[in-house]
Amino acid sequence: MKIALLGGTGPQGRGLALRWARAGVEVVVGSRSAERGQAIAQELNDRLAGQGTPILGMSNEEAVEQSERFVVLAVPYVGHEPTLEWLKSCMAGKILIDVVVPLAGDDPKKVVMPPEGSATEEAQALLGPEIPVVGALHNVSAWVLDKIESPIHCDILICGNNKAAKDEASALIEKLGVKVYNAGLAVSARAIEHMTAILIRLNISKTTPFKHAGLKIWAEAGVE
Amino acid sequence: MKIALLGGTGPQGRGLALRWARAGVEVVVGSRSAERGQAIAQELNDRLAGQGTPILGMSNEEAVEQSERFVVLAVPYVGHEPTLEWLKSCMAGKILIDVVVPLAGDDPKKVVMPPEGSATEEAQALLGPEIPVVGALHNVSAWVLDKIESPIHCDILICGNNKAAKDEASALIEKLGVKVYNAGLAVSARAIEHMTAILIRLNISKTTPFKHAGLKIWAEAGVE
Numbered sequence: 440m441k442i443a444l445l446g447g448t449g450p451q452g453r454g455l456a457l458r459w460a461r462a463g464v465e466v467v468v469g470s471r472s473a474e475r476g477q478a479i480a481q482e483l484n485d486r487l488a489g490q491g492t493p494i495l496g497m498s499n500e501e502a503v504e505q506s507e508r509f510v511v512l513a514v515p516y517v518g519h520e521p522t523l524e525w526l527k528s529c530m531a532g533k534i535l536i537d538v539v540v541p542l543a544g545d546d547p548k549k550v551v552m553p554p555e556g557s558a559t560e561e562a563q564a565l566l567g568p569e570i571p572v573v574g575a576l577h578n579v580s581a582w583v584l585d586k587i588e589s590p591i592h593c594d595i596l597i598c599g600n601n602k603a604a605k606d607e608a609s610a611l612i613e614k615l616g617v618k619v620y621n622a623g624l625a626v627s628a629r630a631i632e633h634m635t636a637i638l639i640r641l642n643i644s645k646t647t648p649f650k651h652a653g654l655k656i657w658a659e660a661g662v663e
Numbered sequence: 664m665k666i667a668l669l670g671g672t673g674p675q676g677r678g679l680a681l682r683w684a685r686a687g688v689e690v691v692v693g694s695r696s697a698e699r700g701q702a703i704a705q706e707l708n709d710r711l712a713g714q715g716t717p718i719l720g721m722s723n724e725e726a727v728e729q730s731e732r733f734v735v736l737a738v739p740y741v742g743h744e745p746t747l748e749w750l751k752s753c754m755a756g757k758i759l760i761d762v763v764v765p766l767a768g769d770d771p772k773k774v775v776m777p778p779e780g781s782a783t784e785e786a787q788a789l790l791g792p793e794i795p796v797v798g799a800l801h802n803v804s805a806w807v808l809d810k811i812e813s814p815i816h817c818d819i820l821i822c823g824n825n826k827a828a829k830d831e832a833s834a835l836i837e838k839l840g841v842k843v844y845n846a847g848l849a850v851s852a853r854a855i856e857h858m859t860a861i862l863i864r865l866n867i868s869k870t871t872p873f874k875h876a877g878l879k880i881w882a883e884a885g886v887e
Binding site for chain 2: 548549592593596620621622623626627629630631633634636637638640641642644646647648649650651652653654655656657658659
């Protein structure tokens with residue numbers, strides 16, 4: 440199952456590409472230029488050193504064409520709406536996994552939510568009701584993703600209005616070796632995306648002894 | 664240091680009263696009727712069986728009068744605005760710790776945020792800029808709080824626009840034996856309060872093996 444990763448040349452996208460490829464997923468990294476896509480794929484394949492499935496690199500448009508089911512959107516927020524505008528005519532039969540967080544351009548400790556309420560809801564509104572959007576992977580730091588020899592210890596909250604699409608996306612995301620929780624409808628992205636800014640605040644703060652925090656759902660298993 | 668706990672007769676309030684009292688904090692539980700406040704205090708003191716500081720019970724108004732610094736608001740959301748309306752004239756020199764989550768009346772898996780964006784922001788708007796409001800303790804389940812013999816394993820995110828008030832509130836909340844993180848300004852309550860509805864969704868879901876989940880900040884300590 441070939442997946443397209445748009446913004447796969449950014450830090451979050453690279454880590455996701457590496458981890459999915461290592462898990463045997465065919466990843467096509469998209470970039471604004473085909474050359475840059477190829478160069479990044481080459482670089483990532485060098486890091487994989489033969490482990491997993493080779494990563495392909497091409498233009499964003501070609502990557503989406505290659506995708507058999509999933510298009511993962513991991514561009515900076517400034518590219519969110521422009522990407523979705525051209526994407527909407529190429530998504531028939533596909534599912535969008537939206538990783539984008541609307542961080543404030545001048546302060547990553549803040550979010551500036553679009554009128555729809557969150558990036559995931561904005562994507563769903565722009566793509567229309569026929570194309571399922573699943574918000575996911577907002578709270579994992581790029582640094583954690585990039586440390587491909589270490590497991591990811593934080594949990595993944597996903598949300599979206601299409602249950603079947605969420606189940607499919609869950610299965611793909613679980614290949615990263617993480618626990619995935621269904622956090623409900625797309626409206627939940629208001630909390631989940633915003634949590635990224637809170638985690639960034641904690642990472643930056645001098646009072647915390649860490650820099651790459653994520654979320655974990657804590658619970659006593661089996662309690663009735 | 665005597666603190667007032669309004670809505671101390673509800674499940675969340677009871678657990679907080681018990682845990683603070685065990686930690687030596689003088690807790691005054693407020694209720695709409697003084698008799699009910701007294702009855703609950705008696706019941707809670709029976710459970711404490713002499714451990715910690717005895718809990719007092721009285722009317723909400725008397726409890727606030729007794730409070731030396733903190734008023735903790737743990738009423739159901741329907742009582743949030745009405746309580747704040749009378750509270751605003753009694754809060755000079757005090758700090759409000761707002762635990763309230765605007766859960767939808769017909770579905771606790773959803774929040775219905777007030778026009779200000781969150782309950783904490785609503786409280787800050789209603790009390791005015793002179794009275795510091797700290798949002799806190801939204802994500803700990805009443806069941807976890809009530810199990811007073813067990814430590815609380817989840818973390819506490821607090822937020823508010825007054826840094827000094829947050830530091831003071833942090834010290835009080837740490838007496839519960841939890842790790843407290845400063846999640847930023849009051850606007851962060853939009854994410855934190857909403858997370859409560861997401862946790863309730865996970866607790867209710869048949870696909871999760873737990874019923875009382877909380878949040879934990881996960882990070883590798885000491886990473887540079």
